[in-house]
Amino acid sequence: MSGAPVTLATTPTGSVVLSWNPGTKVVTAAVDLSGLTPGSSHAMHIHPGNCADQSQPPSIPFPDITADATGVAKQTVTSQPVPAGIPNGAYVNVHLAPMATLGNPGQLTFTPIACGDIPAGTSASGPVTVPVSAPPVKGTTPSGTMAMTYNAAQHSLHVDLTAAGLPPNSAHAAHIHKGSCTAQGDVLYPLPDLKADASGKASLSTTVNNVQTAPPASGWYVNVHMGPMDKILDSSNNPTLLFAPILCANLK
Secondary structure, X not given: OEOOOEEEEEOOEEEEEEEEEOOOOEEEEEEEEEOOOOOOEEEEXXXXXXXXXXXXXXXXXXEEEEOOOOOOEEEEEEEEEOOOOOOOOEEEEEEOOOHHHOOOOOOHXXXXXXXXXXXXXXXOOOOEEEEEEOXXXXXEOOXXXXXXXXXXXXXXXXXXXXXXXXXXXXXXXXXXXXXXXXXXXXXXXXXXXXXXXXXXXXXXXXXXXXXXXOOOOOOEEEEEEOOOHHHOXXXXXXXXXXXXXXXXXXXX
């Protein structure tokens, strides 16, 4: 059994709906974001500028957003009073770490993992829907493909995984999971680390044994993580910051 290659997309992804109450002068952000590390918390702000030029400090902070056990953050947070409402020439930024450990630009903790430009001409009160997605890293956007071939006689699954746009000479854990990119589940089959060369390209070809049933029509997905397998869990087997998914595809 051989399946057509699937395309890996950057993650997390979703939207933030902004509105401003001229009476209370509070900005409300309704967050709907999937593809986060399950159970993780993240600082979120509005910054002047745009996702392509993140050089300005935040102007409107929000309370941290928190993902549930499937990696989905679906919640509403509110700012402190903002006199002028929703700004133009600004963007929504979600960072890798929560506010308490955010650190400074250039540090791993500060890394933007989801970003969206507020559309030009947005009214001060909104509402406005801001699509957010993983921003490019140093001008490049990760991408990739994965193909699987199941051998029913040998109960094995052959996997070919390729990626580009990764940090040069980096390594990334990869797994086949139960669930989907928008509702993450347990690991079914770990794969070897995906190792990028000096140009950010990576590939692996491996065979997973003891796969007793063929891949289902839906219900499996592959995740590529920010860090290598030996860095994505701490000594208590809890996810570290490097667990963050960066590429995902539903397998079919």
